[in-house]
Amino acid sequence: MKLLVVNKKKVYIYLITFLIILAVLKVFYEFLHIDTAEMVMGGKLFIQTFEVEENMDPDQNEDVEKYFRPSKLPVLNDRNFNGRFFDPYFQKDVSEIILPEYLTKSPEDTIINYFSILREAANVQKGKFAGCGTLGNQLLPYPIAYQFLSSAYKKNTSYKEYLKTFLNILHINLIKYRQVPVYNNTNDIIRYFVEIETIEGSEKNAANFAYYYGFVDIVKEKNNYKISNLEFHREDYLCAPYHGWSHAAEAVVDIKYGGWCKLVKERYPTKQEGYIKKIPFKGTDGNDYLIEFYQLTNDTDIEIAQYIKDKSGNWRLIKLEPEKCLEDK
Numbered sequence: 001m002k003l004l005v006v007n008k009k010k011v012y013i014y015l016i017t018f019l020i021i022l023a024v025l026k027v028f029y030e031f032l033h034i035d036t037a038e039m040v041m042g043g044k045l046f047i048q049t050f051e052v053e054e055n056m057d058p059d060q061n062e063d064v065e066k067y068f069r070p071s072k073l074p075v076l077n078d079r080n081f082n083g084r085f086f087d088p089y090f091q092k093d094v095s096e097i098i099l100p101e102y103l104t105k106s107p108e109d110t111i112i113n114y115f116s117i118l119r120e121a122a123n124v125q126k127g128k129f130a131g132c133g134t135l136g137n138q139l140l141p142y143p144i145a146y147q148f149l150s151s152a153y154k155k156n157t158s159y160k161e162y163l164k165t166f167l168n169i170l171h172i173n174l175i176k177y178r179q180v181p182v183y184n185n186t187n188d189i190i191r192y193f194v195e196i197e198t199i200e201g202s203e204k205n206a207a208n209f210a211y212y213y214g215f216v217d218i219v220k221e222k223n224n225y226k227i228s229n230l231e232f233h234r235e236d237y238l239c240a241p242y243h244g245w246s247h248a249a250e251a252v253v254d255i256k257y258g259g260w261c262k263l264v265k266e267r268y269p270t271k272q273e274g275y276i277k278k279i280p281f282k283g284t285d286g287n288d289y290l291i292e293f294y295q296l297t298n299d300t301d302i303e304i305a306q307y308i309k310d311k312s313g314n315w316r317l318i319k320l321e322p323e324k325c326l327e328d329k
Helices: 002-036 083-089 107-118 141-146 151-156 159-164 249-260 323-327
Strands: 169-180 190-200 208-221 224-234 264-267 271-273 276-283 288-295 301-309 315-318
Touching: 083 141, 107 141, 107 169, 107 190, 107 208, 107 224, 141 159, 151 224, 169 208, 249 264, 249 276, 249 288, 249 301, 249 323
Parallel strands: none
Antiparallel strands: 169 190, 190 208, 208 224, 264 276, 271 276, 276 288, 288 301, 301 315
């Protein structure tokens, strides 16, 4: 009986000692962890975590769109290409894919269907992360989207090169598109202005939103409309607030057409409908002019076209080059 009491005392001593050592190690670990934790913007950085369930269908009544984007602009590439659409193309070589003709039966169909198919494509870049599992349709949409390109475009851009241009683009929202005029249009090009919102990964294991504007050229091939050229410009969100005048349409007209070319006698009030800004002015030569701009998500104004009013009172497309005014000085 005495031996049992002694053993119990030893057990208690061992247990208390173990707990003290455990507490000391915990404190030491937390101290060490704080010292080595990654920092951002002056504070400790923690990764947001979620409970993940793969292949879970979202509630049909839930607005899942709110998880993809900060912008309130409507998503325009909203045609529903679900699993049944992609199934016939699964594990097919890019050379074996033939598009259904309905996808490219008109220029607008081509624009909307192209970006709708690419909307949930994801070409993940090694070392850059976003999300918490499988992303969208992964690589499956790209060989299908490649078939929207014209024969000439595909001749100059291989599928391998095309796929590489989507590296680290993990989601695409088309938020603006509008047909614009083409100067010296000898190839019957139909040109669209577009603005795109993307989600991109980063080395910090966080998703970043990036915005691009650009132009999509479309040509007719037999009975279908194919993309003959794509041009994109990445939007900046820190240049306009701090520097220069060229981001504001009114300043562009005053300085380029007024200061440089001495063409502005009187600038009339700006007319704006949505993201389209029209700035009319009376010219020093007696003519009426109109400069059209499109406003981006970051409020930068992009010059699109110039017009002069003809004798019939109609706006006629012209090509003004104010940079040449500087050369002539």
